[in-house]
């Protein structure tokens with residue numbers, strides 16, 4: 027078996043008295059779709075925040091491709107191939123939709139101050155390429171019609187996908203999605219489903235936090251179930267689906283039969 | 286040696302108490318509205334100047350002082366109603382500019398109503414210094430310390446025990462929820478400006494016999510009060526008081542032992558030093574931003 | 577060439593205004609006012625990058641302006657440096673200072689940042705007033721004219737064109753920056769700091785970078801003022817001047833380079849016009865500030881553009 031892409035060991039985060047993530051250990055394998063599920067307040071978002079450097083862990087460690095990345099800043103982790111979206115949108119509403127996605131390409135652009143201020147010719151070429159690629163990404167996630175729009179003029183469902191396009195701008199190795207289907211209608215949810223599958227097939231590791239069980243069970247290669255910040259169980263969709271503790275804690279008695 | 290240190294400490298404590306009162310004003314308004322009221326110093330000026338002019342027109346101090354405080358509180362309410370309230374929801378910077386505009390306007394009014402001269406207020410109970418372990422203290426300083434202590438206790442009771450006080454804290458915490466629970470948020474906003482203005486005015490009256498007063502005393506005192514509020518941690522009442530006292534003492538020691546020319550700079554050096562290590566001040570909440 | 581983009585159309589318009597304005601400048605007094613507008617506008621264009629675009633407030637930029645002015649003055653008067661060398665050294669020094677203090681200061685947020693920058697500005701101002709052997713203290717100091725080998729720059733007309741050219745350059749640089757990867761990073765920080773960070777933007781680096789740039793703009797304008805006016809006083813370093821600069825930016829319109837220029841023009845002209853009100857000047861000035869911010873919370877130019885856009889639709 028090859029070494030895991032991401033290795034989480036005894037990771038914890040406490041807010042005052044609340045152990046939002048508690049002694050959590052699991053591994054993520056490259057190129058697969060991994061889902062993290064659990065009831066509201068289980069610590070899923072906190073976990074993503076820890077993995078992407080938005081929060082510093084209280085204890086524990088994270089290794090990415092063999093090297094210790096615990097406590098690195100978000101931009102450092104982005105440079106190592108991590109990208110994400112947010113449960114509460116973090117769109118740049120002061121910019122156009124296209125510019126939002128161009129920001130996603132930041133790491134792959136010439137971002138020098140002098141080049142920018144004096145507008146050296148090499149910048150112009152890069153800008154054109156950036157625009158084209160950003161537009162391409164917007165079409166890829168299905169928001170091509172908003173290429174000329176301002177971000178604050180877009181509907182919610184499109185913004186969620188705009189965030190995915192932005193995240194893809196950095197050509198990430200690992201994409202973490204926090205409830206991409208929340209608030210979307212069934213058609214839009216289906217599109218997300220297709221999108222995730224396509225991404226995984228192109229080699230991007232996907233970490234999916236989601237409440238929509240149909241989506242999760244359909245796309246996941248591997249699922250980690252959280253409850254009160256701890257790992258309840260993990261495994262394939264079938265394995266998780268039939269675990270009585272999961273049914274008990276999360277899905278309730280009528281739960282998984284529906285999936 | 287020790288007597289000199291004590292002398293500096295007493296002087297610092299007196300000024301610090303004044304800073305604390307101004308800082309409390311900043312904290313109360315910030316809690317109710319998230320506005321930093323850069324006109325806070327003008328209430329200090331209005332308190333002092335109004336008392337001086339009322340006293341000069343023959344009113345006894347015990348009558349002049351409450352009238353001046355009420356006048357300042359009224360100005361505070363008017364400021365809230367006509368300058369801050371109409372701009373609700375504007376950006377932080379916009380609100381800062383509005384209160385700075387108000388500060389300029391109030392200073393302009395002061396030069397019209399009064400003048401551009403320095404004025405003295407007679408001390409409340411004479412100016413015979415009192416001996417204290419080799420140091421001396423003016424009776425007026427005792428007034429400053431006593432009144433400030435009284436006000437701090439009164440505010441503690443008000444916010445901890447009375448319904449109105451609790452309503453103000455609730456509004457600070459979550460305006461929408463407070464509104465749903467029947468708190469009149471607009472009333473709370475006006476009350477907070479009135480209360481802060483009254484606190485500022487009292488500070489201005491207390492200090493006027495020691496440092497003189499004029500149309501422009503509010504600027505530096507306002508800035509120091511802001512510094513004290515930030516030093517303590519914005520929104521924390523304890524922080525405002527501790528911050529004020531600390532700044533006063535640091536300034537006094539700095540002026541005494543280091544350089545009197547840099548007395549005014551001392552407060553800002555300290556605040557920068559503290560913020561570098563404690564970015565939310567001494568008592569500010571350090572909650573991680575939720576995303 | 578697309579004349580509707582700010583970088584071409586806007587710059588051309590500004591150049592035209594600068595070129596034609598002398599027709600309306602009837603005497604030296606109005607030349608002085610125009611130069612003052614230009615100098616303030618240069619500072620505001622830089623400050624707007626920091627406040628308007630990156631969303632980081634500074635209530636201390638008069639400090640950088642003052643360091644520029646006094647740096648040039650002290651090096652050329654007390655140490656006999658050629659003005660050009662003094663200007664270069666001062667600008668570099670201010671950039672370095674902004675870099676060093678910017679790192680810890682810009683970790684602060686909101687009102688804490690406002691306090692820290694305000695404190696920094698006041699400390700600079702107190703140092704300048706107090707170190708009177710170098711700076712002349714509250715009385716100020718005189719500064720020689722700007723000379724290059726074989727050339728002395730003096731007189732309102734000459735400085736009008738120098739200021740005009742410098743302003744055009746400042747606006748061009750600002751427009752370039754905004755529409756570049758580095759500029760997008762700044763705007764992204766304003767939009768959502770975490771969103772920017774997870775996109776790979778080093779927030780501290782970006783903030784410090786724009787802080788340094790805005791400080792350099794202010795310092796350069798300060799040096800210009802010193803040589804142009806031949807005399808400087810600590811008034812230009814004071815807290816009030818810092819506030820005045822921020823007010824110009826907000827007044828004209830945050831996140832709008834031309835708004836910053838308009839704000840500088842309006843607020844430089846207003847006091848000139850209000851002098852006829854004599855003792856009522858402060859009251860009216862304060863009132864205008866409040867009213868403008870209440871009715872145009874986004875600033876004059878953006879509000880105007882919005883109104884025009886609506887009409888067109």
Ligand SMILES: Nc1ncnc2c1ncn2[C@@H]1O[C@H](COP(=O)(O)OP(=O)(O)OP(=O)(O)O)[C@@H](O)[C@H]1O
Nearest residue numbers: 041046065066067068069070071072073573574575
């Ligand atoms: N910044 C914070 N400060 C304090 N407590 C927090 C913070 N972020 C999360 N928490 C707490 O940590 C726990 C886990 O929250 P988290 O947002 O990670 O849950 P979640 O699994 O994402 O829930 P949901 O499905 O509702 O999104 C909750 O009790 C929450 O209140």
Ligand SMILES: [Mg+2]
Nearest residue numbers: 070071072113
């Ligand atoms: Mg969540």
